[in-house]
Amino acid sequence: MLEHFPFYLAVIVLIVLLIMLGNKIKVAYPVLLVLAGLLVSFIPGVPVLKIDPELIFIIFLPPLLYEAAWANSWKELWHWRRIIGSFAFIVVFLTAISVAFVANSFIPGFSLALGFVLGGIVSPPDAVSASAILKFVKVPKRMSAILEGESLLNDASSLIVFRFAMVAVATGQFIWYEAALSFGWMVIGGVGIGLLVGLVFLKAHKWLPTDVNMDIILTLVTPYAMYIAAEEAHTSGVLAVVSGGLFLSYHRHRFLSSSSRLRGENVWQSFVFLLNGLVFMLIGLDLPEIVAGLKQEGISFYEATGYGVLITFVLIFGRMLAAFGAVIVTRIASYFITVADRNPGLRAPFVMGWTGMRGVVSLAAALSIPVVMDNGLPFPHRNLVLYITFVVILLTLVVQGLTLPVIIRKVKLPDFNDHLPxxxxxxxxxxxxxxxxxxxxxxxxxxxxxxxxxxxxxxxxxxxxxxxxxxxxVPEHIQTIYINILDRQRTWLLQKNKNEQRIDEEIVRKFLHQIDLEEEKIKHG
CATH class of the missing domain: 1.20.5 (Single alpha-helices involved in coiled-coils or other helix-helix interfaces)
Known part of the structure; x- marks a missing residue:
């Protein structure tokens, strides 16, 4: 591993440069990272990035889910609970079922249980991809709130499908009443353990004599503790992290100081930024190994690509049907209950249906499939599942990801007046x-x-x-003058610190920090 360390550093630098390029040309960075990883993977002599499948979930998922829960609004989540719940649970289950039957019907050697494994992997849209794309275009607040809420919960529902399907593949049987009891325990136990661990950490922050650094370290440990505790109890670690993250986010001002919140936010943004970048780059870098595995299984590259395109079509078509189906259900329900919008129109559902990019969770789930099952037999069609997942992620990111901003500009979404200007x-x-x-x-x-x-x-x-x-x-030209003055202050402080040996640099840094805060205030206030 040490001999490849310079390569890992180069990958991180490349990730930063590509994200800068994405911001410059207004293209979502997940698209660029996947394509770049794909191109880098074809360079001769490039080391293969390999991660133990069992570690994929525990390394990447807990912090990514926790940060998403922390950033989510409980108020918006509750307000749009019906549409979020339908997309996060009903649509995910229907998508998994559709993929399972299509895979079972058209892919040779794919059992229905293996089809559900694939369905559980590719059914959840990716929040990171959608948010990275939507930041370049203006969308109604309700749409971004629904997408954020959906992505927070659909990971849990899809991974529950994935877990049950994995058991069915390994054992060759599926007992529905046992599955129903297990499903209930996974949901209730996962939520309960997440809330319990969250409460323990809340009390630890309040009662222990922590400082800012200790608070930040505790927040980094929290999602892993939630996930591991839930998984050890054979419940849903994903639901534990989501529920615990929402609980602590709602009570953040009760147990964290303002300094801990400010500095912790910066640390978490950098941490999640790195994890997301690595995951999307990993998607591209993994292709050669996946293709080599296809050859071992005796499946041609073109045949496997065709399967990937077929499953991608099923996912896009299914989500579009679900989006327009939600309009019909909403109109019918409006005669019996109070709904937010009786006539949402067709433009918003079309855009919602097109926001089905796949990404981090799908990759993590696919890579977590063991090479060998507990009975000693190789996992059936593992490399084909990995390749289909890769094709789905690549096509949805490139096709939908690149066209979504254009579609949003063309359809001219209505202003729903859900929020004040x-x-x-x-x-x-x-x-x-x-x-x-x-x-x-x-x-x-x-x-x-x-x-x-x-x-x-x-x-x-x-x-x-x-x-x-x-x-x-403050008017823009006044902002420019004020920022120039602040730059002049910085220059004077730095020169003073350089020339005056008796001035404590720590004090100079405090003034520089205050100037930075003032600049942020004038830019955003």
């Missing part, structure tokens, strides 16, 4: 916060307010927020 919301919150702050000062500290310069200065700042029609957002 951004500027109006900011103005309203700013004014209400100012009123709340001034009321508190006048009620609880009237004497200090009269005699304290600092409190009067703060009160004056809040009063300015209440001046009607005052332009709170």
């Amino acid at each position: 951004e500027e109006e919301t900011e103005k309203h919150i700013r004014e209400e916060l100012a009123k709340e702050s001034l009321d508190y000062l006048h009620q609880h500290h009237p004497g200090e307010l009269e005699h304290s310069y600092h409190l009067r200065k703060l009160a004056g700042h809040w009063k300015n927020q209440l001046v009607p029609d005052e332009p709170h957002r």
